Amino acid sequence: MNAVTTSTHPAARAADAEWTGARTEEASRVVSGARERIDALDDRIIGLIQERMAVSAVIQEARIASGGRRVNLARETEVLSHYRDALGRRGTTLAMTVLELCRGTV
Numbered sequence: 524m525n526a527v528t529t530s531t532h533p534a535a536r537a538a539d540a541e542w543t544g545a546r547t548e549e550a551s552r553v554v555s556g557a558r559e560r561i562d563a564l565d566d567r568i569i570g571l572i573q574e575r576m577a578v579s580a581v582i583q584e585a586r587i588a589s590g591g592r593r594v595n596l597a598r599e600t601e602v603l604s605h606y607r608d609a610l611g612r613r614g615t616t617l618a619m620t621v622l623e624l625c626r627g628t629v
Contacts, residue, residue, distance in 0.1 A: 543555055575621065579627075580625075
């Protein structure tokens, strides 16, 4: 049985309400559908971050091989500004987390 059920069994309805936090079957369906969409978006975000990590590693390797530094602080400042402009103040926090993930061991 999936998370949203049309069962009339009280225990099944109680479990659905507990899982979704909704008080009606309709609201439970909406919440379940939205959660499925969020899960799919999270999977895409994780995949994109993993891809960004791989590309960042290529850049770092090329910089180091040419005698440069592993981290380019001017570039990181651009990234922070981009996220902040797009997402507001909290975007800066997200950007810092992404940058930390993509730097590898500094």
